[in-house]
Amino acid sequence: xxxxxxxxxxxxxxxxxxxxxxxxxxxxxxxxxxxxxxxxxxxxxxxxxxxxxxxxxxxxxxxxxxxxxxxxxxxxxxxxxxxxxxxxxxxxxxxxxxxxxxxxxxxxxxxxxxxxxxxxxxxxxxxxxxxxxxxxxxxxxxxxxxxxxxxxxxxxxxxxxxxxxxxxxxxxxxxxxxxxxxxxxxxxxxxxxxxxxxxxxxxxxxxxxxxxxxxxxxxxxxxxxxxxxxxxxxxxxxxxxxxxxxxxxxxxxxxxxxxxxxxxxxxxx
Amino acid sequence: xxxxxxxxxxxxxxxxxxxxxxxxxxxxxxxxxxxxxxxxxxxxxxxxxxxxxxxxxxxxxxxxxxxxxxxxxxxxxxxxxxxxxxxxxxxxxxxxxxxxxxxxxxxxxxxxxxxxxxxxxxxxxxxxxxxxxxxxxxxxxxxxxxxxxxxxxxxxxxxxxxxxxxxxxxxxxxxxxxxxxxxxxxxxxxxxxxxxxxxxxxxxxxxxxxxxxxxxxxxxxxxxxxxxxxxxxxxxxxxxxxxxxxxxxxxxxxxxxxxxxxxxxxxxxxxxxxxxxxxxxxxxxxxxxxxxxxxxxxxxxxxxxxxxxxxxxxxxxxxxxxxxxxxxxxxxxxxxxxxxxxxxxxxxxxxxxxxxxxxxxxxxxxxxxxxxxxxxxxxxxxxxxxxxxxxxxxxxxxxxxxxxxxxxxxxxxxxxxxxxxxxxxxxxxxxxxxxxxxxxxxxxxxxxxxxxxxxxxxxxxxxxxxxxxxxxxxxxxxxxxxxxxxxxxxx
Numbered sequence: 001x002x003x004x005x006x007x008x009x010x011x012x013x014x015x016x017x018x019x020x021x022x023x024x025x026x027x028x029x030x031x032x033x034x035x036x037x038x039x040x041x042x043x044x045x046x047x048x049x050x051x052x053x054x055x056x057x058x059x060x061x062x063x064x065x066x067x068x069x070x071x072x073x074x075x076x077x078x079x080x081x082x083x084x085x086x087x088x089x090x091x092x093x094x095x096x097x098x099x100x101x102x103x104x105x106x107x108x109x110x111x112x113x114x115x116x117x118x119x120x121x122x123x124x125x126x127x128x129x130x131x132x133x134x135x136x137x138x139x140x141x142x143x144x145x146x147x148x149x150x151x152x153x154x155x156x157x158x159x160x161x162x163x164x165x166x167x168x169x170x171x172x173x174x175x176x177x178x179x180x181x182x183x184x185x186x187x188x189x190x191x192x193x194x195x196x197x198x199x200x201x202x203x204x205x206x207x208x209x210x211x212x213x214x215x216x217x218x219x220x221x222x223x224x225x226x227x228x229x230x231x232x233x234x235x236x237x238x239x240x241x242x243x244x245x246x247x248x249x250x251x252x253x254x255x256x257x258x259x260x261x262x263x264x265x266x267x268x269x
Numbered sequence: 270x271x272x273x274x275x276x277x278x279x280x281x282x283x284x285x286x287x288x289x290x291x292x293x294x295x296x297x298x299x300x301x302x303x304x305x306x307x308x309x310x311x312x313x314x315x316x317x318x319x320x321x322x323x324x325x326x327x328x329x330x331x332x333x334x335x336x337x338x339x340x341x342x343x344x345x346x347x348x349x350x351x352x353x354x355x356x357x358x359x360x361x362x363x364x365x366x367x368x369x370x371x372x373x374x375x376x377x378x379x380x381x382x383x384x385x386x387x388x389x390x391x392x393x394x395x396x397x398x399x400x401x402x403x404x405x406x407x408x409x410x411x412x413x414x415x416x417x418x419x420x421x422x423x424x425x426x427x428x429x430x431x432x433x434x435x436x437x438x439x440x441x442x443x444x445x446x447x448x449x450x451x452x453x454x455x456x457x458x459x460x461x462x463x464x465x466x467x468x469x470x471x472x473x474x475x476x477x478x479x480x481x482x483x484x485x486x487x488x489x490x491x492x493x494x495x496x497x498x499x500x501x502x503x504x505x506x507x508x509x510x511x512x513x514x515x516x517x518x519x520x521x522x523x524x525x526x527x528x529x530x531x532x533x534x535x536x537x538x539x540x541x542x543x544x545x546x547x548x549x550x551x552x553x554x555x556x557x558x559x560x561x562x563x564x565x566x567x568x569x570x571x572x573x574x575x576x577x578x579x580x581x582x583x584x585x586x587x588x589x590x591x592x593x594x595x596x597x598x599x600x601x602x603x604x605x606x607x608x609x610x611x612x613x614x615x616x617x618x619x620x621x622x623x624x625x626x627x628x629x630x631x632x633x634x635x636x637x638x639x640x641x642x643x644x645x646x647x648x649x650x651x652x653x654x655x656x657x658x659x660x661x662x663x664x665x666x667x668x669x670x671x672x673x674x675x676x677x678x679x680x681x682x683x684x685x686x687x688x689x690x691x692x693x694x695x696x697x698x699x700x701x702x703x704x705x706x707x708x709x710x711x712x713x714x715x716x717x718x719x720x721x722x723x724x725x726x727x728x729x730x731x732x733x734x735x736x737x738x739x740x741x742x743x744x745x746x747x748x749x750x751x752x753x754x755x756x757x758x759x760x
Contacts, residue, residue, distance in 0.1 A: 134483065
């Protein structure tokens with residue numbers, strides 16, 4: 001009995017997905033998708049309707065065989081939404097356009113980061129959307145946002161983008177070493193430094209692990225980095241580090257103790 | 270319709286758009302298509318895209334697209350990455366003098382791209398953000414123009430040779446080229462070696478790439494193809510004598526571990542002879558040496574062309590394949606031909622001819638009488654002894670055989686060597702048994718034929734080896750290169 005239910009369930013799952021635009025009160029196929037674009041861009045339509053139209057079109061963009069016929073109109077529609085829709089809808093449209101590396105959306109986002117008055121979305125969201133395009137040319141803007149912003153969410157997002165910017169290495173290292181920075185920003189900086197200069201991260205991690213006054217989250221990040229990417233030869237020569245790990249595997253808060261034990265096993269400490 | 274007007278861009282772009290609009294000469298516009306033009310310095314990819322599209326649009330407004338613009342136009346269609354540029358390139362192409370059947374390949378590639386990224390573009394405004402057209406519409410239009418052509422066998426004249434993107438430099442031209450010895454290169458394992466040492470003693474096939482390239486038809490495909498090149502070299506038994514290298518445009522980001530991962534993920538063979546390299550310092554020197562076609566924004570490449578080089582055993586560029594799609598077989602043939610003519614190729618050929626002198630050495634009184642009558646008895650000062658002459662002849666014959674054996678490595682023509690050997694034996698028999706002189710003439714003829722065949726052959730599939738060429742510059746020089754060096758649009 002159970003089996004037949006499972007089979008039925010699987011069959012339901014395997015059945016072709018219904019036409020995404022069918023949920024709206026529109027025709028089928030290309031004509032229906034065109035009507036959905038009309039709803040999505042209609043300022044007079046209810047927000048729920050416009051959002052449903054956008055979601056339906058987004059679904060169709062993945063699998064509808066005739067979507068290519070209206071792709072241009074869809075992109076033009078999304079750009080229109082960016083210009084005049086309420087925040088909730090605008091945000092969705094911006095994300096879709098950013099994923100497609102649309103120059104219109106990118107220009108609006110960069111303009112917003114340079115000038116608050118032109119910002120369509122919060123800076124952390126703008127940075128997130130811009131991260132879809134490495135070649136958007138925002139490295140300088142991102143470094144600037146990082147240095148000027150006091151919002152950790154924004155700074156964290158900025159560091160994430162800086163992980164592909166070799167010119168930001170020194171800034172990242174400085175942030176990583178700065179105990180006044182939040183643990184989240186420093187952890188993201190550690191990941192960014194690993195992407196840009198893994199050796200520099202290892203050196204910092206080995207040194208920081210010896211610091212008894214360091215934040216536990218940061219210590220955990222250091223030990224994890226060494227556990228995952230450490231160089232066995234370097235570790236075997238670093239007596240102070242080995243001694244510290246040995247101590248931590250006996251006497252440290254549970255999480256650090258666990259990581260230290262893992263390190264002891266891996267490096268034969 | 271959401272539109273971005275030129276006035277909304279930064280000052281540098283506004284100035285560029287205005288300056289391009291005012292240019293009247295096609296040469297000046299063509300100069301702007303060179304990625305190295307100062308106008309692109311420190312401009313991000315999105316800006317470079319807009320600038321180049323604007324230049325191409327300006328070119329398309331002329332009565333006819335200059336042939337020198339074809340490589341750039343076809344490049345945008347063959348390796349499509351931006352909807353606006355693809356739409357513009359499609360328009361440009363149909364302004365060329367005639368629809369050549371070979372354009373179909375590039376247009377098919379562009380069509381596939383346009384179907385997936387058919388964005389609205391406005392071809393009347395700088396930047397193209399607006400509506401009115403789309404890449405699909407423009408590519409369709411150009412395909413229709415192409416279909417209007419007569420059948421391939423009766424239609425068009427050949428395209429200029431430089432459109433292929435293939436250039437060669439002969440031995441003399443290479444000797445004049447500047448050396449690049451001191452730039453330190455680091456491979457995927459972190460091993461460091463200077464340029465001079467890395468590329469010394471063997472031909473090398475070099476490609477340029479960077480791991481953050483987002484155009485799958487450029488860097489990723491180039492490195493995959495380099496893997497195929499390695500296979501082809503192995504199949505031909507050349508893997509030990511021809512090395513391969515992929516050098517990154519982005520040395521600050523492409524650290525050894527990233528190079529290693531990048532190569533592994535693309536099935537690249539990596540060992541002593543086959544490496545992925547970066548120049549942590551001195552990349553600018555590499556850039557100048559290879560005249561790399563790239564522009565940069567901070568450390569990131571904002572634009573680059575496809576670039577493949579065949580280096581000779583001193584690390585000098587002997588051939589290049591640029592911008593257009595390249596065939597792995599062509600590159601391997603080029604390197605094999607270079608290897609065949611490597612080193613003392615000239616000396617080898619000289620030696621082949623020297624052997625022919627052997628039969629001409631006088632060996633009997635009648636011969637001497639003939640020579641004396643030719644030069645005049647008064648010019649005769651001293652007649653060397655017969656044994657000395659025989660030794661000299663034997664020396665020449667052995668030299669001929671040795672050189673022919675050397676050439677055998679390059680040509681693999683065993684029957685040519687056999688012919689030569691037969692000729693030498695015939696002459697030797699003539700001495701030993703003194704039969705009629707006919708045998709000597711036959712031997713000399715056989716040696717002559719073998720020598721001529723040997724020097725005429727370098728590689729069956731290339732049109733001529735590097736060292737065969739007697740010109741003192743690139744064999745196929747893209748006119749744009751010349752224009753570039755004088756391009757002086759000040760912005």
